[in-house]
Structures are given as C-alpha cells and as structure tokens.
Ligand code: SF4
C-alpha cells in the first residue's frame with residue numbers, strides 16, 4: 001500500500017489511532033501482552049501511548065520502554081478486524097524515538113554496534129568467531145553482551161562465495177536474482193546452496209549480484225530510515241531489472257525488500273520511488289516463487305519423516321505467506337506435515353530483539369520450544385534464519401535438539417535422495 005508521505009511522517013500515526021476501536025481482539029495474539037500481562041505492552045495500549053506522545057500528553061520517555069518491548073511481529077495486524085495498520089504507527093514512532101537520550105547509553109552503544117556489525121558479513125564472521133572464543137568466559141562479560149554470547153552460533157567457515165550465475169538444469173523456465181542475506185551467508189550458508197540447487201533443478205537461472213548489500217531490515221527495525229534508504233538505493237543499483245523475480249529466502253529480509261516502495265515518497269525522490277516500487281513488486285519469498293512456478297514433483301523421502309512447520313512472523317504476518325511453504329512440503333511423499341500449536345505467536349527472535357530483550361525473548365523461545373516438542377516432529381521446517389537460530393538454541397537448551405531446516409533444505413534433500421536428519 002503506498003503512503004501519502006514519508007513512512008516516518010508522524011501523520012501516519014493518525015490513521016491507526018483513528019481506526020482502532022479498542023475492541024481488544026488483538027490482545028491474545030500479542031506475545032508481549034501474553035508474557036507481561038500489561039495493557040501498555042499490548043497493541044491497544046501502545047496505540048494509546050503513541051497517540052499521547054504525538055499529542056503532547058505523554059512524555060516520549062514514558063512510552064519508549066513499552067514500544068521498545070514490541071517485537072514488531074505484526075500478529076496484531078493480522079488479528080485486527082478493523083484493519084488497523086499498527087506497522088505504520090510503529091515505524092513512525094521508532095524513527096521519532098531513535099536517538100532518544102532516555103535510553104541508557106550502554107543500550108544506545110549496543111544498537112550502534114549491531115548496526116555496524118550485522119549488515120557486514122566479514123565483520124559479523126569475525127565477531128562470531130570472537131564470541132565463540134569468549135563463550136567459556138561468559139560470566140566475566142558485561143551483562144549487555146551475554147545474550148549475544150548465548151545465542152551466537154559458530155560461523156560456517158566452509159562457505160565460499162556463491163556463483164554469480166547458476167544455469168538451469170534443462171530448458172530455462174525463469175530467470176531470477178537472489179538476495180544472499182548478511183546473517184544467512186555467515187551462519188546458514190547451506191540454505192543459499194540448497195536454494196540454488198532447487199531453483200536450478202526446477203529450470204530457473206539464478207543470478208547472485210556481487211555488489212548487493214544488506215536489505216536494510218535491521219536499520220528499519222531500529223528506526224534508522226535514512227540508513228535503510230541508503231541500503232535500498234545500493235540494492236536498486238546492484239540488482240538487474242531484467243529478471244522474473246528477486247528471491248529472498250529469509251522472511252525478515254524479504255519483508256524489507258517488499259517495503260522498498262514505501263521508502264521514497266518526496267518529490268525529489270520520484271526516480272528512486274518508481275524504481276523501488278518496481279523492485280518491491282518483483283521481490284518474493286522463495287516458497288511463493290516455487291509455489292507459483294509449480295515444482296518438479298520431488299521423489300519420496302528415503303525415510304518417512306514427521307515435519308512440523310513453523311510460521312515466521314515476517315512471512316505469515318508481514319507478507320501473509322502461510323500456504324505456499326505448506327503446499328511445497330505436502331508434495332514430498334513420505335513427509336507427514338504437522339502444525340505447531342500457537343503458531344501465530346512469535347518465537348522471540350524478531351531481528352535483534354533476542355539480544356536487546358533477552359528475558360522476554362527467552363520466555364517466548366521456551367514457550368515455542370514446548371509447543372514444538374508437544375507435536376514430536378523429527379524435523380522442524382521454517383523460512384527465516386533468525387527463527388532458526390532462536391528456536392535451535394531453545395530446543396538445545398531443553399535437551400531436545402530437534403533438527404531445524406529451511407523449507408528449501410527439506411525440498412533439496414528430497415530431490416537429492418538424502419534422508420532428513422533425526
Ligand atoms: S484489534 Fe484492532 S481495533 Fe481492536 S484493539 Fe486491537 S488494534 Fe484496536
């Protein structure tokens with residue numbers, strides 16, 4: 001949906017504020033309301049707080065802790081019968097409050113450090129190695145750093161650069177460009193490798209632009225919209241326009257790509273705006289692309305497997321992608337597809353949330369691990385690297401290391417005749 005002003009324009013707050021009828025239907029789907037049980041940590045309460053801030057009746061510093069505690073999972077947007085665009089309100093507030101001095105200095109420094117590290121794969125790889133080495137001395141680390149040490153997986157040192165062009169197997173059915181993802185290429189590069197194989201096997205030529213950069217999701221999450229625009233401009237220049245789709249295999253990144261069209265709205269940005277809108281229209285999650293294309297029927301699994309599917313918030317709520325990954329998995333013979341109870345509730349990953357709010361994220365991670373364990377799957381499938389890291393860590397913590405794979409890895413194993421792990 002195009003907006004009639006910049007996304008950070010406080011006027012965007014008026015729409016959600018006026019549309020909210022305070023019915024409370026969104027409350028039970030709000031993870032922070034479930035954990036904290038306070039109205040001010042629910043979507044309805046946050047809407048009232050933000051209204052007060054922009055009307056001058058609530059000090060910004062009073063609202064910040066409650067808005068910072070919001071995961072941005074957008075379950076409230078999906079649940080709201082009145083169509084309230086809480087996402088617009090959140091974006092405007094995050095931008096307005098981004099430099100607020102009421103946040104402790106240490107937290108502001110941590111945000112800066114995250115912005116300077118996560119979108120840069122080389123720096124991220126080096127930091128992850130350092131973090132792994134420092135883990136035995138975790139207790140000596142400052143409290144603000146410990147959540148990162150707890151969650152940080154080992155970087156995959158085997159990963160090399162992706163080929164710039166992967167030819168299709170057989171006649172070409174489509175040509176796409178792939179976003180390789182900053183966090184993904186460091187921690188789960190095998191997802192990109194599986195994506196290339198599955199696309200090629202389905203007759204798709206894949207271009208991986210060497211000059212691509214971060215999608216801007218982290219900057220958007222932290223309200224740094226100028227940084228997000230710079231990253232979007234770099235990708236607009238790096239990606240070819242003569243492709244059928246721009247593919248993402250990480251829900252958070254895909255969601256950011258699909259927001260490019262809303263980032264450029266002023267008169268002097270008209271050229272960027274047209275290009276960004278066209279780019280956003282081409283951006284699509286790998287599951288949606290394969291579902292629309294129609295896949296080569298995968299052979300039956302070598303060994304039957306019970307696979308539970310986890311809905312990443314930035315697929316199910318932000319992009320409304322629910323059925324395509326399930327339809328793909330359902331085509332694999334010998335695969336029993338299971339649903340995770342409370343599937344609409346966030347796992348607590350939410351970008352950098354599990355680093356910034358470890359207590360709430362930990363409670364949500366534990367609850368998600370319990371829900372998954374309750375259906376006793378052999379494997380958990382999902383479509384987002386952030387959820388993968390968070391859920392894997394919490395399943396391991398519970399002593400139940402159920403393997404967690406990307407949907408495309410499950411397909412890839414079926415095509416290659418490799419059994420799913422147990
Ligand atoms: S469901 Fe929608 S209208 Fe009802 S309280 Fe929540 S945001 Fe407001």
Ligand code: SF4
Nearest residue numbers: 030070071073074076
């Ligand atoms: S985005 Fe998620 S955490 Fe934030 S208010 Fe909505 S449901 Fe709650």
